Amino acid sequence: MNSSVIGKFAEDAVNFLFLHFRGGFDAFSASLGAVIKLLEDGLAAVPFIAMLVIFMGIAIWRRGVVFSVFVGAALLAIHYMGLWTQTVSTLALVVAATFSSLVIGVPLGIWGARSNRAEVVLRSLLDFMQTMPAFVYLIPAVILFGLGRVPAVIATIVFSMPPVVRLTTLGIRQVREELLEAGRSFGSTDAQLLWKIQLPNALPSIMAGVNQTIMMALSMVVVASMIGAGGLGEYVLSGIQRLDIGIGFEGGLGVVLLAIILDRLTESFGVKSKKKKARKKLVATPADPATPGKTAQT
Structure with missing residues (x-):
């Protein structure tokens, strides 16, 4: 089956990048590969018991005792199934992809919030990124970077970045105008408005974007x-190739347990931020000294 003019254009663009910038892609691939390996080796060097205690401690801090018990049981189940090494590898890839997505996505979201033209362009680009089937991203990634963890992380970054960009823009745009006016009346610069008013008030929305980015990653x-990322995905893929229900189920269960742990922990940061904002609002409401002559109404 031959591709149309549009498909031929996309193919020519990728081939042009490969032919003329191959050295740059190789250098970038080597650098990113070293970072991923360092992260994976660092996580793998931590004993399972220590990792179990760390995750359960974070779970108690953020969600309470019940969720901490669930985290302990989930990690013990993963270890019992012999999938701890694959889980650590998957966690390293998710952390690398999520961190890169945030480094790129949050500034883009701020840009979109401060410029209507940028927001229009970004919205169209993000629509394209989110609706394109995930498998399509693997093709140019393999052509430009070969097989292995590096193209897997790059494809993951492209696929998982849209939520944090969208929700950062949304959170900043939803900051109340009176807060911005109050900041300007005290002589705040645009940078001070961003760091001291807009970003703190947009934090729940941004954390929701972080949560969704982690899940998509x-x-x-x-x-x-399929292109050599390794980890739990390789275990699931092995079950599909062998038509082995047991291997496929164990790999899928490992992914589900890891996803629940990461989802609930990252979600807790946004929930706590919302509660803190609501508490401040309640404290400031009964008698607002900034408004002379205003009396509390019953």
Whole structure:
């Protein structure tokens, strides 16, 4: 089946990049590969018991005792199934992809919030990125970077970045105008408004974007096992290739347990931020000294 003019254009663009910038892609691939390996080796060097205590401690801090018990049981189940090494590998890939997505996505979201033209362009680009089937991202990634973890992480970054960009823009745009006016009346610069008013008030929305980015990165890392990402995705892929229900179920269960842990922990940061904002609002409401002559009404 031959591709149309549009498909031929996309193919020519990727081939042009490969032919003329191959050295740059190789250098970038080597650098990113070293970072991923360092992260994976660092996580793998931590003993399972220590990792179990760390995750359960964070779970108690953020969600309470009940969720901490669930986290302990989930990690013990993963270890019992012999999937701890694959889980650590998947976690390293998700952390690398999520961190890169945030480094790129949050500034883009701020840009979109401060410029209507940028927001229009970004919205169209993000629509394209989110609706394109995940498998399509693997093709140019393999052509430009070969097989392995590096193209898997790059494809994951492209696939998982839209939520944090969208929700950062949305959160900043929803900051109340009276807060901005109050900041300007005290002589705040645009940078001070951003760091001291807009970003703190937009934090719940941004954390929701972080949460969604992590979930999408985890789903894409599993898909990227087709190009050598390794981890739990490779275990699931092995079950599909062998038509082995047991292996496939164990790999899928490992992904589900890891996803629940990461989802609830990252979600807790946004929930706590919302509660803190609501508490401040209640404290400031009964008698607002900034408004002379205003009396509390019953």
